[in-house]
Amino acid sequence: MVDFLLARLDGIDGAEVQRGSERGYPDLEIGGPAFGGGVFAIDVKAARRENAKKTRERGHEDEKTQSRITLYTGNTYFRHPDLHWPGCFRPFNEYAGHLDLILIYTLNPDSTHRVDDLELIVQEPWRIASKERSSTTREYIGAVEKIEDLRQGKGAFATPEAFYKYWRAYHFKVSPQVQKQYERALAAKMRELEQYKAAQQQRLL
Numbered sequence: 001m002v003d004f005l006l007a008r009l010d011g012i013d014g015a016e017v018q019r020g021s022e023r024g025y026p027d028l029e030i031g032g033p034a035f036g037g038g039v040f041a042i043d044v045k046a047a048r049r050e051n052a053k054k055t056r057e058r059g060h061e062d063e064k065t066q067s068r069i070t071l072y073t074g075n076t077y078f079r080h081p082d083l084h085w086p087g088c089f090r091p092f093n094e095y096a097g098h099l100d101l102i103l104i105y106t107l108n109p110d111s112t113h114r115v116d117d118l119e120l121i122v123q124e125p126w127r128i129a130s131k132e133r134s135s136t137t138r139e140y141i142g143a144v145e146k147i148e149d150l151r152q153g154k155g156a157f158a159t160p161e162a163f164y165k166y167w168r169a170y171h172f173k174v175s176p177q178v179q180k181q182y183e184r185a186l187a188a189k190m191r192e193l194e195q196y197k198a199a200q201q202q203r204l205l
Helices: 002-010 052-057 147-152 160-168 176-204
Strands: 016-019 028-031 040-048 070-073 097-107 115-123 129-133 140-143
Touching: 002 016, 002 028, 002 040, 097 147, 115 147, 129 160
Parallel strands: 040 097
Antiparallel strands: 016 028, 028 040, 070 140, 097 115, 129 140
8 A cells, every 4th residue: 555655646746755664653754845835644554344243243233443453652752742753754743734544454365365345544543543552562542443433533532632632641651662762862852952042042143
């Protein structure tokens, strides 16, 4: 999907694009005059539909993803959005907007292509966010599980402000490695501010 998007964006006049790293955020960064001059974060997700038997066993027909989609890593770039974290092109708050491209599929192990009923959903992450983590062992923010809620953008929050307030106050664990990354990112930010202040003072002389 990322390769497909890169190929399509390459044909748009005034579009600028960068591909992210495998473990970084986002998967794609787009900007330039074609997008109004702002810079946008595009993340690509894939989620398998829950087995149909499990759906029937629950006693209703609401389709769900087999597991929650991860929207963000909660204890790094999301928690400290003004800092430049490893694996990110820029601080989280410098993006004009964030979009998730979600590929929902049914696994078919008996076919050569292995994927049936591929569906593409595009949403702003806050619109499909739940109040649950997507992992019991990692510090990830999870999406709602019902596929119809993903389609409609019916998450747990009425506004982006409510989403950010809830998840930025969440007590994520911070490993020693993340703490060191935070300290380095904070130090870099402080150096940047000092350089900015010095440049401003020079202009006044």
